[in-house]
Every structure is written in structure tokens, then in C-alpha cells.
Amino acid sequence: MPLMLKILSRTLASVAVIFGVTHALAAGTGTGQEKAASTLERIRETGRIRIGYGDTAPFSYRLPDGQVVGYSIDLCRQVSETLRKQLGLASLQIDYVHRTPRNRVQLLNDRIIDIECNASTNTAERRRSAAFALSHFYASTRYVSLTRHGLQTVDDLRGRSVSVALGTVNVGQINELNRDRALNLSIVPADGLQAAFDLVKGGQVSAFAMDDVLLSAMIAASRQPQDFSLSKELVAAMQPYGFMMRLGDDPFRDAVNAALAQIYRDPKMAGLYRRWFEEPIPPGNITLHQPMSPRLQQALAQPREETGI
Template sequence: MIIERLLAKPSSSGGIRPAMRLMLLLLLGAIAGADSAGAQAPTSTIDRIRETGVMRVGYGTTAPFSFKETDGSIAGYSIDLCNELAGEIAGPMGVGTVRVEYVPRTPANRIQLLNDGDIDIECNASTSSPDRRKVASFAPPHFIAQTHFVTLKKSGIHTIDDLRGKTVSVVLGTVNVGQILQFSRDKKLGLAAVPVADVQAAFDLVEDGSVSAFAMDDVLLRSMVIRTGNPDDYVISDEPLGDPAPYGFMTRIDDPAFAALVADSLVRIYQGPKMMEIYDKWFMRPIRGGRYSLDLPMSDDLKAAMGISAR
């Protein structure tokens, strides 16, 4: 290394002056410290949970998967599964109990929170796509969704071609952004995408007539339309904007041990006696204080992905 060769020369033989030598020594120490910090692996999630007894769960604002109730509690299908997961991993980790701590996340910051170590697992409705699997690990699927769009019935928009030249809201950080733009390019629709921060805000733009449509996963569109109390005012497209895709809980990409523990534990939960009870609670029965029901039986594709025998 050039700096080390310079330091080896004594000043009496044409080497560097003492002041310069001190500066080079400080620089060399800084480089060594940086190399050491960069080489040091982050504390594993398993070790951190063992030490603290806490699993930090990222949650969203997307009922029925994860959301905050009016009383401030965090609830949802994904949350129930991750609460079960906390109990399931306690034994293999050699701890008595694992407490869940909820951390709010958005579609735009969820992966950053994971890889920065602010959350241990994201428990919501994140699509497992090829691009996302490059930056996060995905657990076995807990749902399968497909992108559609919603419009006001009075708009007269029913097909993808009807969207030609129209405005469509999308949520930043979701796969739906790329899907609607790809459709626009492929079919030369000339769509204008209107990006917003969260699902409800994107839906509100349709509700107040600011945009013509909102592209999002079918199950989330169904939930939002029903929650309006006036579902007949809306139309969810029959035509999909993409292939069916699985939702999976995300863990840090550089922590395969925790990802494997989560995967093994969830398979046991999926194939256990409480799985159908948890699913039916959120998709077949009245939720949110009995205000509405999604009436959405578990699909055969999801049963197959979970390893659940047809019943």
C-alpha cells in the first residue's frame, strides 16, 4: 500500500516530514477502522430477539391484512399470523416467550426499514416479485392476489381500453406502478399515473373524481369498496393488469438463518389446526366491528401454496 511504503521511509533519508507522517498515520487508522466496520456482520435477528425477547413487526394501513383499530390496537390477518409466529419461534430459539413490538411502515420505506434493522419482519401484504426478492427474503405465501383497477360506475370505464388517455392513481413502492405503466406502453394507452403515498389516499382520488381509476391488488380494492358503504357506486375491472402473485412476509436479505426459521415456523402454522380459523375470521366473517364482510373463501391456489389439503 502506498501510504505504508511512505511511512516506512525515515525522514533523514528523504522520507516524509513528521507532520505529514502523523497525518498519514491518522488516515491509515481511519481506513483500517472503516474496513473493520464494513467487514463486521450485523447482529443476527435471532441473536437480537434472544437478547431482547422482542420481535419488531412492521405493519401497514391495509385492512384486512394489517391496520390500526380505532382503539389504537394493531390488528389484521397478517398480524394474527405474525403473533402466532412469535409463539412458534420461541421454542427453537430457546426463549420462554417472544413479545411483538409493532412499527409503522409505508410501501415506500418497508424494505429500507428491514435492511436498516429497524424492523425484523414486515407483516402486511407485500407481493413477492423477482425484483423485490433481490433485496428482501420472502416467507412462504400467506395470500395470492392479482392487480385490477377500480373506477366509479358512473364513469363508464369497464375495460383496460376504456382507460385510454385517462389518469390512474398508484401507490409509491408497489408493483402496481410498473404494471400499469407497462400496460400503457404495450397498448399505447397514454395513461397518466398519479403516484401517492398510501392505499387509502389513492382510493380517495377515485372517490372524489380526481382520477379515473386506481390500480391495486384485487383483495385490497374489494375491501375498500365494501368499506365505503356504497359498493354499487364502484366497478372493479374484470380484466387483470398482471398475473396472480403471492404475498409473503419479508425479512432481511442478509439474514438467511432467521428467514429459514420464519419459513419453517409458518409452514407449521399454515398446516396447523388454527389456520382456517384465522383465515375465516378476516375473510369470511364480519370484521371492523361487524361493519362488513369480504366473503372471500380461501382459493385452491392458496391452499396448495400453504400445503393445506382440500377440505
């Protein structure tokens, strides 16, 4: 009897090991890949994908009627449709979740959102806390100021006050510039892009440092665009934008990137870009007049991960 119990015990242990290995292979090897596989599996089981959006025209924003729109949103809708087909789903519901520059990574890590579809700059520092999809835009950093002040260069800011939006890479950029150039700036943090822009509009600060494409959109959407000017000199060089996903979600990240590579190479991609950067956009029918840059053209023609920035 004791011998039979030992044999039975060994058999049950072997079955448990085999089951554990099979389960690990199905979900991916290692903790990170298990998390990644669970994202796709959750989407398959629930028929829902959770997309983070912002207040960042023309990339992602909500219209007065409640509809979430934008260049990034259009791309992520197409990605979602590709995932729907790959997962064999009859339909895939998109749940839009508002995010801010300060909480976007936390929402990813807390699994409140599956992917952030906005205008997040892909940097080496950020890649330590989030995975990035293939780049969908490139932007440089400038500053906006009131036209009547005649500010155009970095040195024009010497001794002045500059607002920055908390949670953006521009905070580090302006701090570094302040140290390197000994500008003696008074740096004023604001909770959000619009709040930082409003400090310039109200005269509380001299300038707001931010990505030039976003500043252009905010100026165009203001009641008196002629009151604002973008600096001629860059605050920081051109950097890529990418959709953020959780670290370790390798299968999900790979599926998103495969879908984006296909979308980018499609001839319809040029029209999608024009829709948001060269034609009137809602709700105010403003036009950014921003043709596709040569760098973005190259990135769309030959999609690749950004790892050297």
C-alpha cells in the first residue's frame, strides 16, 4: 500500500508539472509574457479593448457631442479592427478612457487602459516604464509667447518665467536648458497643457514650452491666434511619438506593431494624415497647414522600433 501511494503521488506530481508547463506555454513564458498574453486573452473573452485618449488635438480629444476623435484615434481604431479579425471576434467594443500626462503610465500599469493612443514622446527614460509602438509622428519642442513681446530665441527667455505641463518630457527639457545656458528661468508647473497655455494668455508667464505641433493646434484654436507666436529657435530637437503599452506585453505589442506596419504602408495612410494636419478639423474647423515631414514619410515607409533616442 505505501508503494502504491508513492506511485500515485509521483503520477499526480507529473500531471501537475505537465499542466503547469502547458499553461505557461499558452500564456507565454515568464511573468511579463503571461501578463501580455492575458491582455489579448481578456480582449478575446470580453470583446472589449480599452483605449486611453487625451485633450490633445489633433491626436486625441473629445468633441462637444462626446465623440472621441483624432489622428491617433483613427489609427488605433484600425488597429482594433485588425485585432478583432485576428482574434476571431464578431465585434470589438472600444472603451475610451480619459488620461492625463501625469497618470497615463499608472493607468497602463493598473490595467485601466490597454493602449494609450495620443501623442506621447518616445524617450529612453520613458521606455523604462512603458513599451512604445511604431512611431506615428515626430515633433520638436518650441515655446509659445505673446506676439507683442517679440520673443523668438532661447536667449530671449533669459530671466523670464516659463510654464510647463506636469508629466511631459518638456519639464526635463526646459530644466536642462536652464542649467546648460544659465538662463535664470522661473519655471512654473501646470496641471495640463491648456492650463500652461492659459498662463501665457493671461500674462502670468512669458512663455510655455511644449511640442510645436500641439502649440500650433492650441494657437489655431484660440479666439485670437494672432496674439501668439511660436519661437523660431528650438528648445529641443525632433523626437518620435508612439502609442504606449504595458512593459512585458510582448504578444500584444507585437500584434499592435504588425497592424500599424500594415496601416502605415497602405496608400490610404497619406489621406488619413491629411485629414488631421492639412484639412479643417472639428469642432472649430481649424487647419494646421502641416504637411508630412520627410522623417515621418521615411518612418511610415520603413516602420521600425525607436531604440536609440
